[in-house]
Amino acid sequence: MRRALLLAFALTAAPRAHAFCGFFVGKADAQLFNKSSQVALVRDGERTVLTMSNDYQGPLSEFALVVPVPSVLTREQIHIGDRKLLERLDAYSSPRLVEYTDPDPCEVRERAVFPMSMPMAAGSMRSREMTDHAKAMGVTIEAAYTVGEYDILLLSAKQSEGLEAWLRESGYRIPAHASRALAPYVKQDMKFFVAKVNLKEQKKAGFQELRPIQIAYESPRFMLPIRLGMANAQGGAGFAGDGPEPKAKAGGSPQDLIVYVMTRNGRVESSNYQTVKIPSDAEVPEYVQKQFGEFYKAAFARTWKQHGQRAVVTEYVWNMGWCDPCAAPPMEARELRELGVFWLDSNGPAVRGGGMPITLTRLHVRYDAEHFPEDLMFQETGDQQNFQGRYVLNHPFRGEMKCEAREGYLESVRERRRREATTLASLTGWSVEKIRERMGPDAPPHADPWWKTLWKRP
């Protein structure tokens, strides 16, 4: 298997075109980032396991997924996973808020730490006729399986135009000019993994939501195809289908993709886009506790803009054997194995408190066609330094203080709040005035102008 797997795009004919330009679609109301997709990528050597989670909310009959793959996958290489696994990964690795409460300044004791987490969630057609028709268009149905609630086809194509036409004629709703996005994969002799929901099986299984599709393959290339997902985000491409074609007005509005990469040796970064770390370990005002989602969205957007909207943002890098603070209970060996960490012995107990031969890197990509012209390529580095998006709240001591240290302490709190307001402003791009307003009674008094004490007599 020489060729890399290339990722997917959701082909749907949902009328809200802009909400479906990616290969996965987020729940706008429940998730922090709209239009977000989540992918778990497990890799060691050339062995790769990809889990693609899908928050598709439209009519199931219209759901379709196309993933370019390096070779024709056998039935055993395809598995339907549990949505909970990605939810667990998300909760475990999402940027977190930790809070500290100041001790009574009149007493000397240890600081208590209360970690808090803020999870940020992230028709069967096997007839002879169909096969012959496909062949006439240069498309070969290499294999067909029903796995769980999905009907899966593995296609090879001689020409991207033929493939586009065939997909469209077979009822897959694909964007106009999809052949342009498909062409490079066809030229590289990739196969296409195409999935539709089998409504009968879906009913039988009784799952309300679509479960993630997992595929295992070998490929020397460590990458994630995102180009197909942008096929209809390029300048208002329409959707094919019956009836009037709704136009995507978004013209390439960016999509969020969260990639959880699990490797054996160390942090993963992109080798063809700049990889930056989200500013972390910053002390922010107390009110952020109530608006952490809003805060993090602003902080992410600012980092993304500061790097020309072209960077991949690292949100978490940690050995999976431990966490500090843990935003969610650590993953169990069984769950990791389920996600595809094949080098882990699922029978053995997960090592706690020490290292485990798994590093989890959480990468957040906000991409559009203009700024991400190429698929995402990755490389594993030997870097084992842990990193997490971590923001710190300091609660002042609110009890009664009866000692000389009181004044000094209160002044230090005011000073800290001033600092926190400035930090928050620089992290999010919000104005200091707006922040002060939101801080309410906690807002520190404005510092005196410098001349106020210039000629002040002692």
Place this chain on the structure above:
Amino acid sequence: MQIAFLASFLAVGLSARDFPLWHAPLIFATALATQIVFTRLLRLPDAGLLSPVITSFGLTLLLRTDLLWIPPLAAFLAIASKFVLRIRGRHFLNPANFGLCACMLITPHAWCSPAQWGEGPLLLLWVLALGCMVAHRAFRSDVSLAFLGSWILLRAARVLYLGQRAPVLLHQLESGSLLLFTFFMISDPKTTPRGRAARLGFAGCVAALAFALQHVAYARNPIIWALFLCAPLVPLLDWFEETLASTKEQPCAALYSWPSR
């Protein structure tokens, strides 16, 4: 000039908090110390410290690691290679390239992040303009340009073949490490062949090998490895050219000087 350019590159890297602060001083100190010690030990004429400084810049900008001992090791290997690994009295391995590759071979804790400087097109233009000047000053712009030209041609051919759009090509060329490599690594006059034709051929070889490494072997950092692997060609090409020159001269010498002997 070259130093100013590399220093500004370094400043960009530091401001992006791309690598820890301790990285650079360790590399510079080790490289300078190694140069001085070898020069004294071997009783060589003082060649100045410009060369180790430039090597240090190259290493600081390209080498990434999470271990404290790797940067000094890379700097030591880079400078020591100049004095130890010599063929026909000339070192043939690009010091920074050798230091980097040796460390990447020794430990997975050394790596190179090719996309680390981001892709501001303005920055790129600026870098390109300055880079050309530096390369020109070193009178080796032919290697840089030959390499860059072949690399762009190969890349463009692939983009065309795959039916991709022009921004893909631009994106592939907007890489900090490509520029650094082109103008500060492969352009090193000490480690490229002496003859112009050989130099151009060498640059083409590096580009072709890098392309093959990337698309056939799917290697990471293909250009860095390609230079490393092509390095033995330098003494070979020099030897070939000298031999060729001497065989060309010999018949004439025989014709005109032999009767008088």
